[in-house]
Amino acid sequence: MHNLDVKLAFLNSYLEEEVCVAQPPEFAVVGHERQVLKLSKALYDEQEVYTHGKRQKRVLLGMYVNDLIVIGADQGEVNAYKEEMKHSFKMNDLGCLNYYPGIKIKQQPGRITLLQVAYTAKLLEKAGMTNYNIVQVPMKNCLKLSKQSTTPHVDASYYRSIVASLRYLVHTRSDIGFTFGYVS
Incomplete structure:
Protein backbone atom coordinates (compact mmCIF):
# COMPACT_ATOMS: atom_id res chain seq x y z
CA MET A 1 0.00 0.00 0.00
CA HIS A 2 1.48 3.28 -1.13
CA ASN A 3 0.43 6.87 -0.53
CA LEU A 4 0.41 9.75 -3.02
CA ASP A 5 -0.58 13.32 -2.23
CA VAL A 6 -1.95 15.29 -5.19
CA LYS A 7 -1.18 19.00 -5.17
CA LEU A 8 -4.53 20.60 -5.93
CA ALA A 9 -4.57 24.37 -6.27
CA PHE A 10 -8.36 24.29 -6.60
CA LEU A 11 -9.10 22.33 -3.43
CA ASN A 12 -11.95 24.11 -1.60
CA SER A 13 -11.72 26.86 -4.19
CA TYR A 14 -14.45 29.30 -5.07
CA LEU A 15 -16.71 28.25 -7.95
CA GLU A 16 -16.88 30.21 -11.19
CA GLU A 17 -20.22 28.69 -12.19
CA GLU A 18 -23.44 28.71 -10.19
CA VAL A 19 -24.06 25.40 -8.38
CA CYS A 20 -27.12 24.72 -6.21
CA VAL A 21 -27.89 21.74 -3.96
CA ALA A 22 -30.91 20.54 -2.00
CA GLN A 23 -31.03 21.52 1.66
CA PRO A 24 -29.80 18.79 4.02
CA PRO A 25 -32.96 17.59 5.85
CA GLU A 26 -31.53 18.38 9.29
CA PHE A 27 -30.84 21.99 8.26
CA ALA A 28 -33.92 22.64 6.11
CA VAL A 29 -35.58 25.99 6.72
CA VAL A 30 -39.12 25.35 7.99
CA GLY A 31 -41.65 26.47 5.40
CA HIS A 32 -38.97 26.65 2.68
CA GLU A 33 -37.96 22.98 2.46
CA ARG A 34 -38.13 22.95 -1.36
CA GLN A 35 -35.68 25.82 -1.77
CA VAL A 36 -32.07 25.06 -2.72
CA LEU A 37 -28.75 26.36 -1.43
CA LYS A 38 -26.15 28.05 -3.62
CA LEU A 39 -22.60 26.76 -3.11
CA SER A 40 -19.82 29.30 -2.86
CA LYS A 41 -17.03 26.68 -2.63
CA ALA A 42 -16.48 23.26 -4.18
CA LEU A 43 -17.45 20.21 -2.11
CA TYR A 44 -14.88 17.47 -1.60
CA ASP A 45 -16.07 14.54 0.47
CA GLU A 46 -16.49 11.59 -1.86
CA GLN A 47 -14.41 8.44 -1.71
CA GLU A 48 -13.64 6.63 -4.95
CA VAL A 49 -11.90 3.38 -5.94
CA TYR A 50 -10.56 2.64 -9.42
CA THR A 51 -8.80 -0.36 -10.94
CA HIS A 52 -6.02 -0.43 -13.53
CA GLY A 53 -4.59 -3.47 -15.31
CA LYS A 54 -5.68 -7.06 -15.72
CA ARG A 55 -6.01 -9.95 -13.28
CA GLN A 56 -2.70 -10.66 -11.47
CA LYS A 57 -1.21 -7.29 -12.42
CA ARG A 58 -4.19 -5.25 -11.27
CA VAL A 59 -3.54 -2.04 -9.37
CA LEU A 60 -6.23 -0.51 -7.15
CA LEU A 61 -6.40 3.21 -6.60
CA GLY A 62 -8.35 4.55 -3.62
CA MET A 63 -8.95 8.27 -3.60
CA TYR A 64 -10.27 10.69 -0.99
CA VAL A 65 -10.02 14.41 -1.83
CA ASN A 66 -6.33 14.71 -2.76
CA ASP A 67 -4.98 11.61 -0.99
CA LEU A 68 -4.39 8.53 -3.14
CA ILE A 69 -3.76 4.97 -1.96
CA VAL A 70 -2.20 2.64 -4.53
CA ILE A 71 -2.39 -1.12 -3.89
CA GLY A 72 -1.20 -4.03 -6.00
CA ALA A 73 0.30 -7.52 -5.68
CA ASP A 74 3.01 -6.77 -8.26
CA GLN A 75 5.39 -4.08 -6.93
CA GLY A 76 6.64 -3.34 -10.46
CA GLU A 77 3.10 -2.56 -11.63
CA VAL A 78 2.49 -0.37 -8.58
CA ASN A 79 5.70 1.60 -9.24
CA ALA A 80 4.89 1.95 -12.96
CA TYR A 81 1.39 3.21 -12.15
CA LYS A 82 2.72 5.72 -9.63
CA GLU A 83 5.18 7.06 -12.22
CA GLU A 84 2.38 7.30 -14.79
CA MET A 85 0.26 9.27 -12.32
CA LYS A 86 3.16 11.60 -11.45
CA HIS A 87 3.58 12.44 -15.16
CA SER A 88 -0.10 13.38 -15.42
CA PHE A 89 -0.54 15.27 -12.14
CA LYS A 90 1.61 17.21 -9.70
CA MET A 91 1.95 14.96 -6.67
CA ASN A 92 4.25 13.83 -3.89
CA ASP A 93 5.07 10.15 -3.46
CA LEU A 94 4.82 9.61 0.31
CA GLY A 95 6.02 5.99 0.09
CA CYS A 96 4.45 3.16 2.05
CA LEU A 97 1.12 4.09 3.58
CA ASN A 98 1.34 4.27 7.38
CA TYR A 99 -1.54 6.62 8.19
CA TYR A 100 -4.93 7.40 6.70
CA PRO A 101 -7.31 9.84 8.44
CA GLY A 102 -8.11 8.21 11.78
CA ILE A 103 -6.37 4.92 10.90
CA LYS A 104 -2.80 3.89 11.73
CA ILE A 105 -1.51 1.30 9.25
CA LYS A 106 1.25 -1.22 9.98
CA GLN A 107 2.61 -3.10 6.97
CA GLN A 108 4.64 -6.27 7.45
CA PRO A 109 5.42 -9.08 4.99
CA GLY A 110 2.15 -10.97 4.45
CA ARG A 111 0.22 -8.84 6.93
CA ILE A 112 -1.44 -5.42 7.13
CA TYR A 119 -9.74 7.73 16.90
CA THR A 120 -11.55 5.46 19.37
CA ALA A 121 -10.26 7.45 22.36
CA LYS A 122 -11.47 10.72 20.78
CA LEU A 123 -14.86 9.16 20.02
CA LEU A 124 -15.26 7.94 23.61
CA GLU A 125 -14.38 11.41 24.87
CA LYS A 126 -16.84 13.02 22.42
CA ALA A 127 -19.58 10.66 23.63
CA GLY A 128 -18.73 11.29 27.29
CA MET A 129 -17.84 7.64 27.85
CA THR A 130 -14.19 7.74 28.96
CA ASN A 131 -14.96 6.37 32.44
CA TYR A 132 -17.12 3.40 31.40
CA ASN A 133 -16.11 -0.23 31.92
CA ILE A 134 -14.98 -2.44 29.03
CA VAL A 135 -17.53 -5.09 28.01
CA GLN A 136 -17.47 -8.02 25.57
CA VAL A 137 -20.70 -7.02 23.81
CA PRO A 138 -21.17 -3.24 23.51
CA MET A 139 -24.95 -3.36 23.99
CA LYS A 140 -27.42 -4.35 26.70
CA ASN A 141 -29.07 -7.73 26.22
CA CYS A 142 -32.60 -7.41 24.72
CA LEU A 143 -32.20 -3.64 24.21
CA LYS A 144 -35.23 -2.01 22.60
CA LEU A 145 -34.84 1.47 21.15
CA SER A 146 -37.84 3.69 20.61
CA LYS A 147 -38.39 7.08 19.02
CA GLN A 148 -40.82 7.79 21.88
CA SER A 149 -38.48 8.08 24.85
CA THR A 150 -39.12 8.91 28.50
CA THR A 151 -35.54 10.12 28.98
CA PRO A 152 -34.58 13.79 28.54
CA HIS A 153 -34.37 15.09 24.97
CA VAL A 154 -31.32 13.97 23.01
CA ASP A 155 -29.85 16.35 20.45
CA ALA A 156 -30.52 14.61 17.11
CA SER A 157 -27.53 16.28 15.45
CA TYR A 158 -25.21 15.07 18.24
CA TYR A 159 -26.65 11.54 17.98
CA ARG A 160 -26.11 11.47 14.19
CA SER A 161 -22.56 12.70 14.72
CA ILE A 162 -21.81 9.81 17.10
CA VAL A 163 -23.40 7.29 14.69
CA ALA A 164 -21.33 8.68 11.79
CA SER A 165 -18.17 8.32 13.89
CA LEU A 166 -19.13 4.73 14.72
CA ARG A 167 -19.63 4.05 11.00
CA TYR A 168 -15.99 4.99 10.40
CA LEU A 169 -14.85 2.88 13.38
CA VAL A 170 -16.61 -0.23 12.02
CA HIS A 171 -13.98 -0.36 9.23
CA THR A 172 -11.44 -1.71 11.71
CA ARG A 173 -13.72 -3.00 14.47
CA SER A 174 -16.12 -5.48 12.89
CA ASP A 175 -17.07 -6.66 16.41
CA ILE A 176 -19.22 -3.53 16.84
CA GLY A 177 -20.96 -3.99 13.47
CA PHE A 178 -24.20 -5.43 14.87
CA THR A 179 -24.46 -2.74 17.53
CA PHE A 180 -23.73 -0.02 14.98
CA GLY A 181 -26.46 -1.38 12.70
CA TYR A 182 -28.90 -1.41 15.60
CA VAL A 183 -28.36 2.21 16.63
CA SER A 184 -28.09 3.71 13.13
Missing part, protein backbone atom coordinates in the same frame (compact mmCIF):
# COMPACT_ATOMS: atom_id res chain seq x y z
CA THR A 113 -2.81 -4.19 10.47
CA LEU A 114 -5.28 -1.30 10.76
CA LEU A 115 -5.57 0.46 14.13
CA GLN A 116 -7.91 3.21 15.30
CA VAL A 117 -6.77 3.58 18.91
CA ALA A 118 -6.50 7.40 18.92
Whole structure:
Protein backbone atom coordinates (compact mmCIF):
# COMPACT_ATOMS: atom_id res chain seq x y z
CA MET A 1 0.00 0.00 0.00
CA HIS A 2 1.48 3.28 -1.13
CA ASN A 3 0.43 6.87 -0.53
CA LEU A 4 0.41 9.75 -3.02
CA ASP A 5 -0.58 13.32 -2.23
CA VAL A 6 -1.95 15.29 -5.19
CA LYS A 7 -1.18 19.00 -5.17
CA LEU A 8 -4.53 20.60 -5.93
CA ALA A 9 -4.57 24.37 -6.27
CA PHE A 10 -8.36 24.29 -6.60
CA LEU A 11 -9.10 22.33 -3.43
CA ASN A 12 -11.95 24.11 -1.60
CA SER A 13 -11.72 26.86 -4.19
CA TYR A 14 -14.45 29.30 -5.07
CA LEU A 15 -16.71 28.25 -7.95
CA GLU A 16 -16.88 30.21 -11.19
CA GLU A 17 -20.22 28.69 -12.19
CA GLU A 18 -23.44 28.71 -10.19
CA VAL A 19 -24.06 25.40 -8.38
CA CYS A 20 -27.12 24.72 -6.21
CA VAL A 21 -27.89 21.74 -3.96
CA ALA A 22 -30.91 20.54 -2.00
CA GLN A 23 -31.03 21.52 1.66
CA PRO A 24 -29.80 18.79 4.02
CA PRO A 25 -32.96 17.59 5.85
CA GLU A 26 -31.53 18.38 9.29
CA PHE A 27 -30.84 21.99 8.26
CA ALA A 28 -33.92 22.64 6.11
CA VAL A 29 -35.58 25.99 6.72
CA VAL A 30 -39.12 25.35 7.99
CA GLY A 31 -41.65 26.47 5.40
CA HIS A 32 -38.97 26.65 2.68
CA GLU A 33 -37.96 22.98 2.46
CA ARG A 34 -38.13 22.95 -1.36
CA GLN A 35 -35.68 25.82 -1.77
CA VAL A 36 -32.07 25.06 -2.72
CA LEU A 37 -28.75 26.36 -1.43
CA LYS A 38 -26.15 28.05 -3.62
CA LEU A 39 -22.60 26.76 -3.11
CA SER A 40 -19.82 29.30 -2.86
CA LYS A 41 -17.03 26.68 -2.63
CA ALA A 42 -16.48 23.26 -4.18
CA LEU A 43 -17.45 20.21 -2.11
CA TYR A 44 -14.88 17.47 -1.60
CA ASP A 45 -16.07 14.54 0.47
CA GLU A 46 -16.49 11.59 -1.86
CA GLN A 47 -14.41 8.44 -1.71
CA GLU A 48 -13.64 6.63 -4.95
CA VAL A 49 -11.90 3.38 -5.94
CA TYR A 50 -10.56 2.64 -9.42
CA THR A 51 -8.80 -0.36 -10.94
CA HIS A 52 -6.02 -0.43 -13.53
CA GLY A 53 -4.59 -3.47 -15.31
CA LYS A 54 -5.68 -7.06 -15.72
CA ARG A 55 -6.01 -9.95 -13.28
CA GLN A 56 -2.70 -10.66 -11.47
CA LYS A 57 -1.21 -7.29 -12.42
CA ARG A 58 -4.19 -5.25 -11.27
CA VAL A 59 -3.54 -2.04 -9.37
CA LEU A 60 -6.23 -0.51 -7.15
CA LEU A 61 -6.40 3.21 -6.60
CA GLY A 62 -8.35 4.55 -3.62
CA MET A 63 -8.95 8.27 -3.60
CA TYR A 64 -10.27 10.69 -0.99
CA VAL A 65 -10.02 14.41 -1.83
CA ASN A 66 -6.33 14.71 -2.76
CA ASP A 67 -4.98 11.61 -0.99
CA LEU A 68 -4.39 8.53 -3.14
CA ILE A 69 -3.76 4.97 -1.96
CA VAL A 70 -2.20 2.64 -4.53
CA ILE A 71 -2.39 -1.12 -3.89
CA GLY A 72 -1.20 -4.03 -6.00
CA ALA A 73 0.30 -7.52 -5.68
CA ASP A 74 3.01 -6.77 -8.26
CA GLN A 75 5.39 -4.08 -6.93
CA GLY A 76 6.64 -3.34 -10.46
CA GLU A 77 3.10 -2.56 -11.63
CA VAL A 78 2.49 -0.37 -8.58
CA ASN A 79 5.70 1.60 -9.24
CA ALA A 80 4.89 1.95 -12.96
CA TYR A 81 1.39 3.21 -12.15
CA LYS A 82 2.72 5.72 -9.63
CA GLU A 83 5.18 7.06 -12.22
CA GLU A 84 2.38 7.30 -14.79
CA MET A 85 0.26 9.27 -12.32
CA LYS A 86 3.16 11.60 -11.45
CA HIS A 87 3.58 12.44 -15.16
CA SER A 88 -0.10 13.38 -15.42
CA PHE A 89 -0.54 15.27 -12.14
CA LYS A 90 1.61 17.21 -9.70
CA MET A 91 1.95 14.96 -6.67
CA ASN A 92 4.25 13.83 -3.89
CA ASP A 93 5.07 10.15 -3.46
CA LEU A 94 4.82 9.61 0.31
CA GLY A 95 6.02 5.99 0.09
CA CYS A 96 4.45 3.16 2.05
CA LEU A 97 1.12 4.09 3.58
CA ASN A 98 1.34 4.27 7.38
CA TYR A 99 -1.54 6.62 8.19
CA TYR A 100 -4.93 7.40 6.70
CA PRO A 101 -7.31 9.84 8.44
CA GLY A 102 -8.11 8.21 11.78
CA ILE A 103 -6.37 4.92 10.90
CA LYS A 104 -2.80 3.89 11.73
CA ILE A 105 -1.51 1.30 9.25
CA LYS A 106 1.25 -1.22 9.98
CA GLN A 107 2.61 -3.10 6.97
CA GLN A 108 4.64 -6.27 7.45
CA PRO A 109 5.42 -9.08 4.99
CA GLY A 110 2.15 -10.97 4.45
CA ARG A 111 0.22 -8.84 6.93
CA ILE A 112 -1.44 -5.42 7.13
CA THR A 113 -2.81 -4.19 10.47
CA LEU A 114 -5.28 -1.30 10.76
CA LEU A 115 -5.57 0.46 14.13
CA GLN A 116 -7.91 3.21 15.30
CA VAL A 117 -6.77 3.58 18.91
CA ALA A 118 -6.50 7.40 18.92
CA TYR A 119 -9.74 7.73 16.90
CA THR A 120 -11.55 5.46 19.37
CA ALA A 121 -10.26 7.45 22.36
CA LYS A 122 -11.47 10.72 20.78
CA LEU A 123 -14.86 9.16 20.02
CA LEU A 124 -15.26 7.94 23.61
CA GLU A 125 -14.38 11.41 24.87
CA LYS A 126 -16.84 13.02 22.42
CA ALA A 127 -19.58 10.66 23.63
CA GLY A 128 -18.73 11.29 27.29
CA MET A 129 -17.84 7.64 27.85
CA THR A 130 -14.19 7.74 28.96
CA ASN A 131 -14.96 6.37 32.44
CA TYR A 132 -17.12 3.40 31.40
CA ASN A 133 -16.11 -0.23 31.92
CA ILE A 134 -14.98 -2.44 29.03
CA VAL A 135 -17.53 -5.09 28.01
CA GLN A 136 -17.47 -8.02 25.57
CA VAL A 137 -20.70 -7.02 23.81
CA PRO A 138 -21.17 -3.24 23.51
CA MET A 139 -24.95 -3.36 23.99
CA LYS A 140 -27.42 -4.35 26.70
CA ASN A 141 -29.07 -7.73 26.22
CA CYS A 142 -32.60 -7.41 24.72
CA LEU A 143 -32.20 -3.64 24.21
CA LYS A 144 -35.23 -2.01 22.60
CA LEU A 145 -34.84 1.47 21.15
CA SER A 146 -37.84 3.69 20.61
CA LYS A 147 -38.39 7.08 19.02
CA GLN A 148 -40.82 7.79 21.88
CA SER A 149 -38.48 8.08 24.85
CA THR A 150 -39.12 8.91 28.50
CA THR A 151 -35.54 10.12 28.98
CA PRO A 152 -34.58 13.79 28.54
CA HIS A 153 -34.37 15.09 24.97
CA VAL A 154 -31.32 13.97 23.01
CA ASP A 155 -29.85 16.35 20.45
CA ALA A 156 -30.52 14.61 17.11
CA SER A 157 -27.53 16.28 15.45
CA TYR A 158 -25.21 15.07 18.24
CA TYR A 159 -26.65 11.54 17.98
CA ARG A 160 -26.11 11.47 14.19
CA SER A 161 -22.56 12.70 14.72
CA ILE A 162 -21.81 9.81 17.10
CA VAL A 163 -23.40 7.29 14.69
CA ALA A 164 -21.33 8.68 11.79
CA SER A 165 -18.17 8.32 13.89
CA LEU A 166 -19.13 4.73 14.72
CA ARG A 167 -19.63 4.05 11.00
CA TYR A 168 -15.99 4.99 10.40
CA LEU A 169 -14.85 2.88 13.38
CA VAL A 170 -16.61 -0.23 12.02
CA HIS A 171 -13.98 -0.36 9.23
CA THR A 172 -11.44 -1.71 11.71
CA ARG A 173 -13.72 -3.00 14.47
CA SER A 174 -16.12 -5.48 12.89
CA ASP A 175 -17.07 -6.66 16.41
CA ILE A 176 -19.22 -3.53 16.84
CA GLY A 177 -20.96 -3.99 13.47
CA PHE A 178 -24.20 -5.43 14.87
CA THR A 179 -24.46 -2.74 17.53
CA PHE A 180 -23.73 -0.02 14.98
CA GLY A 181 -26.46 -1.38 12.70
CA TYR A 182 -28.90 -1.41 15.60
CA VAL A 183 -28.36 2.21 16.63
CA SER A 184 -28.09 3.71 13.13
